[in-house]
Amino acid sequence: MNAQDIMFVILAVLIVCSSIATVVTKSIVRAATYLLFVLLGTAGLYFLLGYTFLGSVQIMVYAGGIIVLYVFSILLTSGKQERLTENSRLKSLSALLLSLVGLAVVVGIFWAHGFIGAETLTAPSEAATPSMHQIGEHMLSTDRKGYLLPFEAVSVLLLACIVGGLLIARKR
Amino acid sequence: MIQIEYFLFVSAIMMFAGIYGFITRKSTLAILLSIELMLNAADINFAVFNRLLYPNGHEGLFFAIFGIAIAAAESAVAIAIMINIYRQLQNISVDQLTKMKW
Secondary structure, eight states: OOHHHHHHHHHHHHHHHHHHHHHHOSBHHHHHHHHHHHHHHHHHHHHHHTOHHHHHHIIIIIIIIIHHHHHHHHHHHTTTOOBOOOOOHHHHHHHHHHHHHHHHHHHHHHHHSOOTTOOBOOOOOTTTSOOHHHHHHHHTOOSTTOOHHHHHHHHHHHHHHHHHHHHHHSOO | OOBTTHHHHHHHHHHHHHHHHHHHOOBHHHHHHHHHHHHHHHHHHHHHHHHHHOTTOOHHHHHHHHHHHHHHHHHHHHHHHHHHHHHHHSOOBTTTOOTTOO
């Protein structure tokens, strides 16, 4: 096992444990904290794959922005009753059964059919790690591999989101 | 040796943990946390398939970046709605939100 494999095992254990803890813990503030660990572990997976820009976007937007927003809104809305209410036993058992069956189907399909060109985890090659220069050129070009239209669409979406959030949440 | 496919198992576990939470949670904010888990699993899959099947292109990378932006917008608007609901009803549990039920 080289260093990449050891890092992958550490990150995978962190992500799996934290994502299960996010959905079973009783306190909602703890759920948000476990989600933060899941998102940081995901950023680590992106770094392992060689997508450093994506990993830093993940840390800045998710871990820096969205989690803070969630913690604020949890503290604003729940107040004293921050403990999550219980379900009936039958409902949580059937939900558990449903997700386990779905997971078994998906993992079984992955296991049975290997992907074409499946490779072992090694340090990513120079061509597979896009530099900041390349990402900026792709983002703002209009040719075949350019993403100017979705880039502008996302900026309009964010503007609409700011206006909508203010309009919905303002005091009347 | 670790195959790159193993990333897909991690994201599958994350996805189905999110589905379990989406079904069992009662608080709307906890449901939103589960939705974030599912979106995050989808973003991992975009990046992994990019690396696995077409390592010299960057399509999956850009899809994941736009997915992150859309997830941020979605959670901001959803949190605004929850805060508005809390102002009106002093409760954000899905059991109590029956005002718009037909």
